[in-house]
Amino acid sequence: MNILDIFVAGRAVTSLMLLVFCFMLILIMELNLREKIALKIRRMAGVDAIDEAIGIAVEKGKPVMFLPGQGKLGTGRSGGALAAISTFSYVVKTCAEKGAKLLAPTMLPTVYSIMQDIVKQAYIAAGKREEYDPSIVTFVSPKMQAYMSKVGTMMEEERIGSCIMFGSWAGATLWMAERSFEAGAFSIGGTDSPSTIPFFLAVCDRCIMGEEIYAVGAYLSEDKAMIGSIGGQDIGKIIIILLLLIGSILVNLGVDVLPWFKM
């Protein structure tokens, strides 16, 4: 009765790997949370793109538009909305410092109320409570078609200088990217759903692909648990790369590794 019999047949090595991954993720997340280790996310190209966009808008003297995407909070796949909110608080701070006008139309009530609260906190933190302008973050409409047409006209009327589209995007991707291209704005597209990444890549000036938006969100929010989790996932990816290298070397030397996976 060897050790692997406690696992379900045919998936022993896989389940062992899953337990190792889970233990490693929990360990690194807790260590980073208790500041035993100081994980740091490398400087992301996405963050430089956001600074560049706000800089261009300030030069042109035109407003910056931030669109948090169509991802809902509170569901299984709310990573995109969470990254959008963390990035939005950074954008509010940078715009306040550089004196750029900011517009943030949203289509989801929970995201709208959280973003409205972020703007209020930013102005209170900067000591300019009286300058707090509630019209920065607006709730346009929960319906995608209505949201798309109203934001499209808002882009033309306000003649925006740069447009940051960040979060989980779905059907409205191509429409928004096209409208900001026509408004002549410097546009950044960031989304985690694979079917919409190609449109941002083709149309926007900068694109943040897939999991990068979670890393940018964690980098900007300095949230210890999230950075620890991303650090744990990176180590998981490094383990997989080593498995690939060692596995292919062993297989070519004649050691048959493949049945191990089927045990």
Added chain:
Amino acid sequence: MDKRYIYVLLFVVGSIPFFVPMVLPLPITEMTSKYNDFIESIPDGSIVAFNVQIYRSTWPMLGSGSAVTTTRLFEKDCRIVFFTMSASGVPMIDFNVQEAFKINPKLSDKVYGADWVDLGFVSGDESGLAAFLTNIPGVLPTDSNGTPLEDIPIMKGIKTGGDIKYVINAAGSVSSPPLYFQRQWVAKYGVKLGLIAVKSTGPQVTPFIEAGEMQGALIGTGGCAEYEALTQKPGPALSLTNAGSITIIFLMLLMVASNINYYRGRK
């Protein structure tokens, strides 16, 4: 130029082939030939599970792939357990079987309950499929007509997902089923799975096909047309794919024109 001129052009270019039918030879892609080999490799009389998520709206695009597959399986005397993971697919199970009988009228002597059964809707996406596979009579005690599973001859020996060896996942335009069928059925029970899905799902499932975790796939109207040609059962997909040629050539010319226009404007 107002974008509505482009809409009118797209309508005109799109409808030309319906007034002037064209027949063009169609090369067979690798995914479709693998799918055909998979269907032919299924031993006669074996039980096949069939998830129908092609709705009435996506039927003109993908329906013929599902109907021809059903016909081939019936011709091989396979017994099919139909079910669907989305509410909109519930009426399509019966529609799919009737379309299969239209393709090959000799099949209409197939008996409900002995040759095919319609289990109806399984709710809950990934967790629903997992629950369904661990205990099929537990989650769906009766079929969609209300007869208990014990009285249905085809469901006699079927208790869990492991009792069925072959699965056809007609995922249609829904993007998540291809992934959670691989995670909950192929990974945990080792079944052989064939996929019917839209064109944008094709590139996302190539890792499964190359890894042998998915036996083959009919991707988009083109895949269905190739499968119609392979099984010599002509259907609507062939004419639709030919119709697509003109629209695609028009889109390419539009893209070239826009690039020339952009660079001429910049000079």
Added chain:
Amino acid sequence: MMSFYKSTLPKWILFICGIVVLIASIFVVPEPLKNVSNEIQHFTSILTSFAICLGAVSLGINNVKRTVKKQSGWCYSIVLLISLIATIGIGISLGRKSANFMWIYNYLYMPLQAAIYSILFFQVGTAVYRTFIVKNPTATVLLIFACLTILGGAPAITCTIPGLTALNDWILAVPQMSGSRGIMIGLGVGIIGISVRTILGREKAYQMGEE
């Protein structure tokens, strides 16, 4: 005391469900625990159907509020309420297999849904003309491979250019498959990360969604 019911107890339920299902699907466990895990998954399937019913009820309530308060577009909310109540009434009273309910599915629900999705094609039509421009190296490589794939979908072109289908098959099977496999492995590790944080209750998204 209230905070125990508001957040601690639900977190414990989340943890227990996750751990029981995890253990039952990894280890060889005694039959009773296996049945408990199967029933938990069965409950989740039932609760998802309750969530769909909740979605319909909350849609109805929101639109009744909008009509009573005469907010903008309230007359369209009446159209929505009529079609919602009519469909539910026919479906529950006459049953799912009745001819009227099937008529609603075949000639109201499906054509409307199909029409809205086919409008996405026109988005591509106008975007192709205006925005798919070769302006930097990334867009160049992207559009080259996009055009190869698009031309591969047109029989008129694949039968005139012989090598195109073989080239497209190779691109799909090697470079594109390696990229998708790299993304898939990355997403797989990401799913394990999110699932671990969810079961431990560290996933911030839910708390933020509720408050």
Added chain:
Amino acid sequence: MDPSPIIGMLMVLVMWSSLYKENPLYLIGENMLVGVSMGYFFVIAYNFIQTSCIKPMIAGSYYLVIAVVLGLMLFFNLHKKYSWVSRYPMWFIMGTSAALAMTGAIKAQITDQIRATILPVLSISSPMDIFNSIITLVLVIAGIMYFIFTREVKGPIRHVRTVGYWLLIITFGVLFGSTVLYRVDFFLGQLNKVLKPEIRPCTLLSAILILVVVKLWSRWQEQKGVVDE
């Protein structure tokens, strides 16, 4: 002549009229779609609850009453003050889905993909397969390395990351082309249905009729708009 296909075709044309101009006909169609689809989902979900939970519960397995209670707790989500009660069923679903996704993903998306990438290159005969499997191994490693965020990549490995970047651009290029083809397929499928020989004359006639109605409506709006200003 059964009028139903014509009604179906009218629904499609009403929605396509929004391409010309946003008009009340389109808004009626859109709201009808939301109402009919949610009503349809409610009926199918209600049937599933009947067959999978209520009937077995009455027939003998009484533990299913817990599922019904949890399900009804979901409806507290509508109540302002007691919305926290709906957390119990919501987080019940989250915990189970998380565990299932994890145990499925580790095999389908990680170990199976690793096993398929490790190929005995020397024992493969055809040179093309040898080239393909070496390229696949290198490109998969480059693709994974692109998404490593907490390690600053310096030295020669930096080039592997740029290979990863261009690989992803190729992957998304092919995905872009496939998405365009999907939308072409979908549109032509609908056009084929609308332009069926038996209802083709009726389609062309009602298309012109709808365009005229929308044109008149938008002109009336402009005059009303002028009067309001």
